[in-house]
Amino acid sequence: MKAVKHYDPARNVRLMSFAVHWIRAEIYDYILRNWRIVKVATTKAQRKLFFNLRKTRSRLGWMTRDEVDALADKLDVAPEVVQQMESRLASPDVSFDPSDASDDEGFVAAPAGYLPDMRYNPEVLVAQSDHEDTRSEQLTQALAKLDARARDIVQRRWLDDDKPTLHELAREYGVSAERIRQIEQKALSQMKGSLAA
Numbered sequence: 533m534k535a536v537k538h539y540d541p542a543r544n545v546r547l548m549s550f551a552v553h554w555i556r557a558e559i560y561d562y563i564l565r566n567w568r569i570v571k572v573a574t575t576k577a578q579r580k581l582f583f584n585l586r587k588t589r590s591r592l593g594w595m596t597r598d599e600v601d602a603l604a605d606k607l608d609v610a611p612e613v614v615q616q617m618e619s620r621l622a623s624p625d626v627s628f629d630p631s632d633a634s635d636d637e638g639f640v641a642a643p644a645g646y647l648p649d650m651r652y653n654p655e656v657l658v659a660q661s662d663h664e665d666t667r668s669e670q671l672t673q674a675l676a677k678l679d680a681r682a683r684d685i686v687q688r689r690w691l692d693d694d695k696p697t698l699h700e701l702a703r704e705y706g707v708s709a710e711r712i713r714q715i716e717q718k719a720l721s722q723m724k725g726s727l728a729a
Contacts, residue, residue: 534558580607581617594618674726681705682719689716 535551560583584607595603595618604611650656675683688696698709698716705712 581609581614582621585614585617585621670727671723674723677726678719678722682715682722685712685716686719686723690720 535547535554538554539547539550560579585603595614600611600614600618604614607614675686678686685701688701696704698712701712702709
């Protein structure tokens with residue numbers, strides 16, 4: 533359908549000849565998207581390698597340095613890119629979570645079993661605690677820069693558990709709800725400037 537949309541009869545080319553290129557591109561794209569769980573070829577050089585690597589290999593197994601260099605020259609890519617693509621194509625997909633298989637023969641260690649759980653890492657916990665303390669201190673300083681009414685409105689509308697409505701605060705301060713909203717917006721923008729500095 534893409535070929536039909538882009539076809540121009542004025543160029544004196546048959547539709548079939550024109551469509552072949554579009555069909556081939558769609559097939560290649562489908563293969564790339566469905567080859568693995570994670571996309572193996574994202575750049576133009578990698579896509580070129582993906583389709584030519586298997587065709588040009590003379591034997592099974594890993595390529596020698598000479599074969600890598602020859603293929604890199606032929607496809608005009610760096611030898612490191614050839615080695616990286618060969619490694620990608622040779623590696624199987626591994627599920628992050630362990631499989632339900634109970635037999636030891638079919639056991640494959642899943643990354644969930646050997647990757648460290650960083651949630652309880654003391655370094656991470658201390659860094660998070662320091663970050664929270666710093667942000668809390670900055671928030672207190674930003675609130676202190678506001679006048680009493682603006683500080684009370686922001687404190688009650690954003691930081692307290694029992695948040696009053698604009699109309700409740702308007703009755704309390706003897707102004708309109710719109711005025712409370714304006715004070716709140718101005719105070720929040722002042723605080724945003726203080727926290728960003």
